[in-house]
Every structure is written in C-alpha cells, then in structure tokens.
Amino acid sequence: MINDKNSQKIVDIIQNWSRKHSIWVLAYGTGCGAIEIPPTMTSRYDAERLGVRGAATPRQADVLLITGYLTTKTLKRVIRVYEQMQDPKYVIGFGSCTINGGMYYDSYNTIKLLDRYLPVDVYINGCMPRPEAVLAGFGKLQKLIAEGKATGATKYKENIEWYKENQKKVITNWVMPDYNW
Amino acid sequence: MQEIKENLIQHIKTQFKEATEKVYDGNRLDFTVDKQCIPSILTYLKDRLGYIHLSHIACVDWLEEGKFEIIFIVWSPEEKMKVFIRTKIDRDNAVMPNIDMIWRQANTYEREMREMFGIEFIGLEAPDEFLLEDWEGPPPMRRDFDTEAYAQETFWHRPGREDALDVREEIIKRSREEIPDFAKKYSR
Numbered sequence: 001m002i003n004d005k006n007s008q009k010i011v012d013i014i015q016n017w018s019r020k021h022s023i024w025v026l027a028y029g030t031g032c033g034a035i036e037i038p039p040t041m042t043s044r045y046d047a048e049r050l051g052v053r054g055a056a057t058p059r060q061a062d063v064l065l066i067t068g069y070l071t072t073k074t075l076k077r078v079i080r081v082y083e084q085m086q087d088p089k090y091v092i093g094f095g096s097c098t099i100n101g102g103m104y105y106d107s108y109n110t111i112k113l114l115d116r117y118l119p120v121d122v123y124i125n126g127c128m129p130r131p132e133a134v135l136a137g138f139g140k141l142q143k144l145i146a147e148g149k150a151t152g153a154t155k156y157k158e159n160i161e162w163y164k165e166n167q168k169k170v171i172t173n174w175v176m177p178d179y180n181w
Numbered sequence: 182m183q184e185i186k187e188n189l190i191q192h193i194k195t196q197f198k199e200a201t202e203k204v205y206d207g208n209r210l211d212f213t214v215d216k217q218c219i220p221s222i223l224t225y226l227k228d229r230l231g232y233i234h235l236s237h238i239a240c241v242d243w244l245e246e247g248k249f250e251i252i253f254i255v256w257s258p259e260e261k262m263k264v265f266i267r268t269k270i271d272r273d274n275a276v277m278p279n280i281d282m283i284w285r286q287a288n289t290y291e292r293e294m295r296e297m298f299g300i301e302f303i304g305l306e307a308p309d310e311f312l313l314e315d316w317e318g319p320p321p322m323r324r325d326f327d328t329e330a331y332a333q334e335t336f337w338h339r340p341g342r343e344d345a346l347d348v349r350e351e352i353i354k355r356s357r358e359e360i361p362d363f364a365k366k367y368s369r
Contacts, residue, residue: 073314100339106329108321109313113337170335173315 012148019062019088020145021051023138026061028081031068033095033128040131052138058084063141066118068128069097069110072170075117079167082118083179089153090145092137093120096127103127116166119152185260186210192230197222211265216251219268220278223253227283232257232264238290240298244324247272249300253280275300297322 029037040047041054055061058081070078082091093114096102101112114120121144124137144150156163160180168174189210190202197218203211214222226232232255241250246269253266270277279302281288291302292311299320310316319326332338349367353360 076314101336105338106332108318108326108328108331108335109316111336112332113339116337171315172317 016146016148020142023050023052023063023090023141024055024061025052025063025065026058026081026085027054027056028058028064028078029067030070030074030078031095031097033067033097036128036131036134037065037067040134045131045135047135047138050135050138050142058082059086061085062088063090063092064118065092065094066098066114066120067094069095069102069104069107070114071109072111073109075111075167076171076176079117079171079179080176083177087153088145088150090121090141090150091118091152092141093123094134094137095129096125099123099125111170117163117170119156119163121150121152182208185262189230189262189264193222193225196225208261209263209265211267213267213269216268216270216277219251219253219266220280220283222266223255223280223283226255226264226266230257231259232262234258235284235287236263238287238294240294240300240322242272242298242322242324243269244272249275249298251277251294251300270300277302279304281305296320299323 025037029035039045041052047053058064062085064078064082064085066078082089091114093099097104097110098114098120101107101110104110105112111117122137122141124133126133129137141150164178164180186204190204193200193202193212197212197214199218200212200214200222203213205211212222234256236254236256237252239252239254241252243250248269249272250267250269255264255266256262257264275298277291277300279291281291288305288307291305292307294300295302295305296311296313296316297320313321318331321328321331349360349364352358
C-alpha cells in the first residue's frame with residue numbers, strides 16, 4: 001500500500017507540511033552575521049511564530065545557517081557539523097560573503113563560493129541582511145520545502161565525490177573521518 | 182609633564198647611551214634603540230621607573246628599506262606616561278630577543294608576529310601554530326605577499342555579470358531622477 005505512487009505522494013505532502021513548520025536552526029555563528037540572529041529570534045521580529053527556533057546540537061537541527069564569511073579553519077568545523085546533522089537538513093547562505101566573498105574577495109584565508117563546498121538551498125544577500133530579509137529567506141525555504149524542492153542534501157549525497165574533492169582542496173590537513181557514506 | 186619627560190630622558194640616556202629620543206606633545210615619548218638593548222631597557226623601565234604595564238607590541242614592515250620596525254608601548258600608571266621603544270631589524274634575517282620573561286603576555290604578541298611576519302624570537306617556547314591553521318604559504322602580513330593573487334589561485338571566484346550595468350544610470354532610467362552634477366564624474 002505504502003509503495004503505491006499516490007499514497008507516497010500524500011505521505012510526502014504531510015511530511016513536507018510538518019517539516020516546513022518546524023525549522024530548527026543550529027545555533028552556530030560563523031562570521032559577523034550572527035549578530036542579526038538575536039533580533040530575529042527575540043520579541044521584535046519573533047521568528048518562532050514561523051516555527052523557526054534554535055537547536056542546541058547539530059543532531060537536533062534542520063537548518064545550518066552560515067552567517068557570513070567562512071575561513072578555511074571554520075570551514076573544517078562547518079563540514080563536520082553538517083555531516084553530523086540528520087535528514088532532513090538544509091543550508092542557508094547568509095550575507096554576501098557566502099555568495100561571492102563580499103568584502104573579503106581578496107582575503108587569503110576565506111572561501112569565496114560556499115556552494116562549492118556545501119549544498120546551499122537558499123541564499124540571503126546583503127551585508128548584513130536585516131532581520132526582515134532573514135525572515136524572507138526562511139519564508140522562501142518554507143516554500144521550497146512545501147514544494148519538495150529543497151533537495152540540497154540529496155544533491156550532496158549524489159555528488160559527494162565532487163564536494164569532497166573541493167573540500168580537500170582547501171583543507172589540506174584532513175584530520176576528521178572521511179564521511180564517505 | 183615636561184619635568185617628568187626630561188627626567189626620564191636623562192635616566193634613559195645615562196643608562197643607554199645610544200638611545201635617541203623624540204618628544205611628542207602630551208603624554209608620549211619615543212626612544213629608538215638597538216635590538217640588543219630591548220630586554221635591558223624594558224627591564225629597566227619596568228623595575229626602576231615604574232612602567233609596569235605593557236600596552237602593545239606592534240610591527241611595521243618597511244619594505245623599501247628592507248627593515249621591520251618593532252615598537253613596544255609601555256605605560257606608567259603613576260606618571261601617566263606612554264613610552265614607545267622602537268627598534269629596526271633586518272627583514273631578511275628577522276631575529277629578535279625574546280621578552281616574555283619580563284611580561285608573560287608578550288608571548289601572545291610574539292607568536293602572532295612570528296606567524297604573520299615570520300620574525301624569529303630566540304628562545305620563544307610556544308606551539309608553532311597560532312591563528313592560521315595548516316598554513317603553508319609565506320607569512321601573510323608581509324607587504325610583499327600578494328594576498329589577491331594568492332586568493333585568485335587558491336579559491337574559486339564567482340564571475341561577475343556580463344551585462345554589468347551602471348547602477349546609478351539604471352536607477353535614473355527607472356525613476357526618472359535627475360543626476361546631480363557632482364555625481365556625473367563617477368559615472369562609467
């Protein structure tokens with residue numbers, strides 16, 4: 001019965017509907033953008049009314065917010081965190097640094113294109129994006145989840161070799177598990 | 182204030198004959214010394230003259246001269262006076278005496294200078310890595326390190342849009358604003 005195409009569709013719709021309304025964000029700030037998260041979460045903008053709230057550990061979280069520039073040193077930790085997260089998982093690139101390097105375009109130790117290393121579902125541009133923009137980004141992510149289009153994690157699994165190769169290009173001393181499942 | 186400065190110059194001059202001073206307005210005084218004198222002049226300032234607080238250690242890269250200038254800033258809470266001790270060392274053979282037995286916190290500054298400028302401190306006991314992890318290139322704060330070229334070859338860059346339009350002109354077209362005269366010279 002469950003293998004039937006139509007009933008799978010219904011299950012997907014219910015799953016996506018519930019996922020969309022409980023986006024838990026990992027409390028992990030990488031760059032200067034983390035300063036925009038407290039006003040988004042607290043009473044003025046109150047992201048929790050959309051189901052967006054903080055999660056303490058990677059294993060409880062659904063969304064990894066990359067808030068700003070990523071140094072190669074931080075990228076190592078971020079990859080480790082991303083690999084620990086359980087499905088369903090999404091990545092939001094936050095600020096212009098994750099899109100094209102932003103003001104750190106000529107820096108010797110920050111990566112410029114986040115989507116070469118991790119699958120990004122939604123980008124929020126701006127330097128810094130205001131809490132309204134952050135909420136709009138979460139709205140976009142909810143829309144993608146409801147339509148079943150937020151497939152970053154699947155893309156990552158399918159192209160794991162390409163991603164690993166890119167990651168190992170900047171992380172020369174790879175001292176963590178290979179995560180090759 | 183003037184009295185304190187003259188007194189200090191006299192003290193330093195009798196102990197360290199080669200020191201040259203430079204007097205600034207306010208509570209600041211500069212001394213330029215040889216690099217061998219650095220530990221003794223700092224110990225003298227700290228133990229005898231009451232300059233017990235190490236504010237900062239800075240490094241300036243004088244690429245054209247082929248020198249690094251290292252500046253120690255010490256502060257006396259009693260006399261409210263800042264003293265800058267400057268010294269120049271060779272850029273190619275950058276070796277400095279270690280002063281972390283005088284102030285323990287100098288250790289951190291020295292590790293940073295070692296990593297960012299490649300200055301060797303004799304007898305500095307600290308792990309090799311400080312801020313940069315797995316760094317294999319040249320010391321990045323040296324002025325002859327081309328950070329943009331390094332970034333170009335190490336990381337991917339997103340190509341710009343091909344229809345790169347002038348933002349100002351596009352806004353004018355859309356909203357039919359007048360462009361002010363002073364802004365016209367910035368147009369592409």
